[in-house]
């Protein structure tokens with residue numbers, strides 16, 4: 039942290055209107071500085087525990103110039119090492135062309151250049167012609183560089199800063215809020231990645247607010263008004279939807295359809311969501327919604343429709359061995375629909391499924407990023423579908439996500455316009471954007487949001 043570490047985030051609610059200078063999105067100098075000031079200082083979500091289920095299984099994670107090997111060294115132990123050979127600096131494990139990361143299983147890691155060999159503990163156990171070094175090759179000189187690693191929520195987290203504090207301190211209130219959803223039990227339904235022509239912040243911010251839904255996803259307007267809130271929690275934020283009028287917030291994260299007959303509109307919204315987003319729901323929920331019209335009389339009020347839908351879907355899943363955790367309604371309401379984990383990970387949680395986004399730089403080019411989305415749900419034991427990270431062209435993503443994607447390069451272009459005066463996030467619905475930039479400024483030493491003074495002429 040630097041001088042700006044004393045920047046105070048103005049109040050828990052971050053409700054004051056601010057403007058964010060475009061620098062953080064478009065400046066090459068800022069993008070280059072991120073490597074040392076940001077990416078080498080923060081805890082990053084680098085994979086899932088189930089990606090490396092057996093001893094010897096490994097994956098790599100790449101963030102700018104750094105590549106990290108995550109390897110399971112015992113049934114209950116995962117280690118992380120810098121993916122670089124201490125001999126002459128070759129990457130130990132190559133990422134296959136076109137793949138998101140390397141993965142495999144190895145008892146020992148052998149460098150492809152001169153064959154130095156490392157065990158799971160990162161110790162060098164073979165050096166050809168070692169005597170030539172006249173005895174100076176101590177374990178300190180030959181072992182792999184360690185990276186801090188921990189796990190939470192089913193994810194493996196790494197921190198490249200040798201001086202970093204514990205993950206639990208970094209996550210703050212997040213585990214308390216999300217542990218009841220048992221995210222570690224969920225498995226991927228699909229996971230896709232893509233390279234975009236925009237800064238990583240532009241990509242993430244397209245999903246960290248609900249303000250865009252009405253305009254970017256107009257089809258959802260037919261199902262009700264999507265008014266959402268955002269709250270700041272130090273480094274992190276969360277967002278959620280306000281409960282529709284006359285209903286408490288016990289939504290189990292699920293929206294019920296509005297209009298004359300909530301039985302029908304809920305089913306319509308579920309089918310639409312399944313077909314066009316393939317996120318935020320499961321086949322069990324869709325099927326239970328389709329039965330509402332047969333199981334409930336016409337005129338059933340919306341709260342009872344919601345209750346019946348969730349009760350029957352929960353029972354359907356239980357019959358196939360899928361048990362949703364029980365979360366207190368007040369806790370569900372407080373937890374909202376998604377958490378933005380600083381700096382680049384979003385968890386859209388629910389009791390039986392989740393949708394996660396992340397974005398990271400693609401090289402040091404401020405105009406490019408790697409964007410990833412992963413959808414999870416609960417499966418009966420042993421019935422989890424095998425999935426891989428699939429590089430997917432924009433036109434092959436679910437249509438609702440394509441609507442979001444259509445804004446990204448266009449935002450990046452606009453941010454570079456000489457006529458742009460800085461972003462003006464909605465102080466209620468887009469506080470997660472302001473929070474991201476307040477926190478980025480603490481690490482980067484520049485780019486803090488500026489309050490917008492009252493008193494200008496009203497437009």
Ligand code: FES
Nearest residue numbers: 123125126149152
């Ligand atoms: S660079 Fe790895 S063995 Fe030489």
Ligand SMILES: [Fe+2]
Nearest residue numbers: 244254255442
């Ligand atoms: Fe969207």
